[in-house]
Amino acid sequence: MWLGPARAGALGVLRTAPLLPCRTFSARAFVGAPRVPSPYRQFSWTRNLAARIPPGSRHPKDGTPELEKLSETVREQAQAEQAEELGTFYETVARPGVTRQVLWFVGFSAFAFSTAAWLTERSTNYWVDTIRYGSSWVAVTNLNLRIKQQQALVEKLRGYHRSIHSFLSAFPITVRANVSKLFVTIFQPIADASAPKKAVWKVVAATSVVFILQNIPRFQPFMRKYFVHSALSGMSITMLTSTFAHAEIIHFLVNMFALEGFGSSTAVHFMKHADLDEVHGLFEASPFWHFVAFFCVAGAFSSLTQHVVQVKVTYPRLIRQYAAALARQAATAASAVGRTKTWADAVQRATPTRRRWFPRPTPIEKPPVSEVQVLQGKLKRALLPSLGASGAVYSCLVITALAFPNAEVALFFPPGFSMNIQTGVAGAILFDLTGIVLGWSFMAHWAHLGGALFGYLYYYYGPDLWRDLRREVHAMALRSQGDGPVKRLA
Numbered sequence: 001m002w003l004g005p006a007r008a009g010a011l012g013v014l015r016t017a018p019l020l021p022c023r024t025f026s027a028r029a030f031v032g033a034p035r036v037p038s039p040y041r042q043f044s045w046t047r048n049l050a051a052r053i054p055p056g057s058r059h060p061k062d063g064t065p066e067l068e069k070l071s072e073t074v075r076e077q078a079q080a081e082q083a084e085e086l087g088t089f090y091e092t093v094a095r096p097g098v099t100r101q102v103l104w105f106v107g108f109s110a111f112a113f114s115t116a117a118w119l120t121e122r123s124t125n126y127w128v129d130t131i132r133y134g135s136s137w138v139a140v141t142n143l144n145l146r147i148k149q150q151q152a153l154v155e156k157l158r159g160y161h162r163s164i165h166s167f168l169s170a171f172p173i174t175v176r177a178n179v180s181k182l183f184v185t186i187f188q189p190i191a192d193a194s195a196p197k198k199a200v201w202k203v204v205a206a207t208s209v210v211f212i213l214q215n216i217p218r219f220q221p222f223m224r225k226y227f228v229h230s231a232l233s234g235m236s237i238t239m240l241t242s243t244f245a246h247a248e249i250i251h252f253l254v255n256m257f258a259l260e261g262f263g264s265s266t267a268v269h270f271m272k273h274a275d276l277d278e279v280h281g282l283f284e285a286s287p288f289w290h291f292v293a294f295f296c297v298a299g300a301f302s303s304l305t306q307h308v309v310q311v312k313v314t315y316p317r318l319i320r321q322y323a324a325a326l327a328r329q330a331a332t333a334a335s336a337v338g339r340t341k342t343w344a345d346a347v348q349r350a351t352p353t354r355r356r357w358f359p360r361p362t363p364i365e366k367p368p369v370s371e372v373q374v375l376q377g378k379l380k381r382a383l384l385p386s387l388g389a390s391g392a393v394y395s396c397l398v399i400t401a402l403a404f405p406n407a408e409v410a411l412f413f414p415p416g417f418s419m420n421i422q423t424g425v426a427g428a429i430l431f432d433l434t435g436i437v438l439g440w441s442f443m444a445h446w447a448h449l450g451g452a453l454f455g456y457l458y459y460y461y462g463p464d465l466w467r468d469l470r471r472e473v474h475a476m477a478l479r480s481q482g483d484g485p486v487k488r489l490a
Contacts (some may be wrong), residue, residue, distance in 0.1 A: 096231050096311045104236035105304050109297045113466070116293035117473040124285040125477065142271075142278050145285040146195050154191050196267030199288040203263065203295055204256050207389060210244040211252050229303050230385040231310040239307065242387040243299025254412075255389045262396035267291045269403040273463040282470055290466060295392050298454045302391020305450025310383055318378055381441035388444070391451030394428070398455030401425045425452070 127145045131138050138144055161183055168176045193201070210227065213219045227245040229238035246252035267287045274284035284290075400407065400421060407421040419427075429452060432445040 096234065096315065098308050098311050100234070101236050101239065101304055101307055105239065105300055108240065108300060112293040112297050113469060114473075116289040117466070117469045119289045120284060120286070120470065121473045121477050123289070124283050127285045128283060140283065142275050142283055142285070145283060149195070149285060150191070157187050157191055160187075194264075194268075195286050195288070196264045196271060196291075199267050199286065199291045200260055200263040202288065203292065204260060207244045207246075207252075207256065207259075211246055214245060228385045228387045229307070231307050231315070231383055233385075239300045239303035240296055242303060242385075243296065243389050243392055245387040246389070247387060251388060255393055258393045259389060259396065262393060262400045263291070263295070265400040265404060265407075266294070266396040269399060269459075270294075270463070270466075273467070277467055277470070282467070282474060284470070294395070294458065294462070298395035298451055298458070299389060299392040301454045302394070302444075302447040302451035303386065305391075305453070306386055306444045306447040309446045315383060322376070378439075384441065386444040386447060391444075391447040391454075394448050394451030395455030395458065397421075397425055397428070398452050399459045402456070402459045428452075 124145065127148055128140055131140055131144060131148055161180065164183060165176060165180060168179055190198070190201075210223075214223045214227070223245065226235075226238060227241045229235070229242040246255065267290075270287040270290050271284075274287065274290075277284070401424075405420075405422055408418045409421045409424045410416070410418045411424075429449065432443075432448045434440075435443060435445040
């Protein structure tokens with residue numbers, strides 16, 4: 001999972017809770033200050049600077065009490081206005097929720113696995129009928145179902161090859177030979193691939209299509225809105241669609257390379273569990289739909305994990321820190337307002353002079369905003385939109401490590417170095433925990449951990465739930481064929 005500030009657009013905090021720096025109370029404070037009655041003439045703009053000062057205020061002994069009262073009034077008014085503004089900010093700031101996303105995930109998970117079980121039943125029945133009515137001497141087993149599918153694919157590819165060769169009959173023999181060689185080079189690995197490999201390659205192909213659409217300018221506004229998940233958007237469907245989107249070419253290639261390896265091992269694990277149910281008469285022609293449902297739900301769960309942590313932990317904590325920083329900044333600004341000790345100083349600070357040859361008024365010292373700026377940056381980084389299939393890849397990685405504990409994995413760097421897969425999983429989880437503790441924001445570490453948790457839970461409970469769901473769907477299919485009450489499979 002990748003945090004993409006550039007591709008996500010302005011989906012940060014500034015849209016729902018404007019994080020504007022605190023205003024300085026210079027002219028604004030004195031405009032609303034109570035007017036002190038004075039018998040003296042109004043201020044006039046003359047060259048004599050002393051003429052601008054009321055006579056009663058030229059001596060501190062006569063004007064100090066009145067000026068102190070004015071300064072105190074201005075300070076209290078500024079503090080009260082800013083306190084009211086800060087209270088309104090903290091109370092009315094946008095607070096994203098998680099209820100809608102959690103309910104959507106539960107409903108989507110039930111729909112995804114139910115649909116996958118139905119499609120698997122439909123596909124299996126088709127190939128079972130093909131074997132029974134086409135080759136009566138071939139026993140119906142999961143292995144023979146997969147062999148029959150591969151034979152049908154090879155025949156289909158041969159038909160395509162003959163059609164292309166016939167279409168190019170008018171071209172020179174060299175052209176026909178080169179096109180034929182290219183066709184065989186591309187489609188021969190597909191014909192030879194196992195069922196788990198083909199299932200994963202189809203998911204990789206779908207993800208590739210999404211990545212291509214992301215880089216077409218005409219589709220980019222739509223892809224940024226519906227294929228990037230932001231905790232502040234209020235959308236739920238993006239928890240799924242963002243699994244198929246990627247920020248850049250390196251991000252895409254690394255995830256697809258890992259998915260091709262660990263996803264194939266996960267599909268093999270699913271296929272082995274399906275073969276165990278064969279003795280009970282529950283056949284499964286292909287693990288494709290099972291893997292698709294697992295991949296989509298795993299990606300949605302990893303996005304949900306990132307969403308919950310952002311909304312319930314990161315966002316409230318940073319908002320409290322930001323409100324406290326604004327309060328400290330407001331106190332500093334109000335204190336700076338009350339530093340005017342004389343009418344001359346007040347007028348000089350509140351109203352700019354019209355005479356260019358006069359000295360420029362000394363501005364009020366601005367309160368330090370470094371703390372506020374730092375928190376603004378943390379808010380933006382903490383709520384960056386996320387996208388990528390790495391959460392689902394983590395689920396496949398954990399299942400592979402648990403199903404094949406003696407497997408070895410090789411690293412990109414240093415090249416040629418390999419380690420036990422369980423050691424690699426432990427290192428990856430430790431890396432994400434370190435990123436959470438140190439506050440790294442270039443990866444969605446919580447999404448990775450959510451994907452790892454989903455893979456762990458699905459390894460121990462997923463196959464049994466899938467078998468029970470398949471049995472229910474199989475019983476419903478038999479009842480719909482008019483066979484009457486169906487005995488429950490053991």
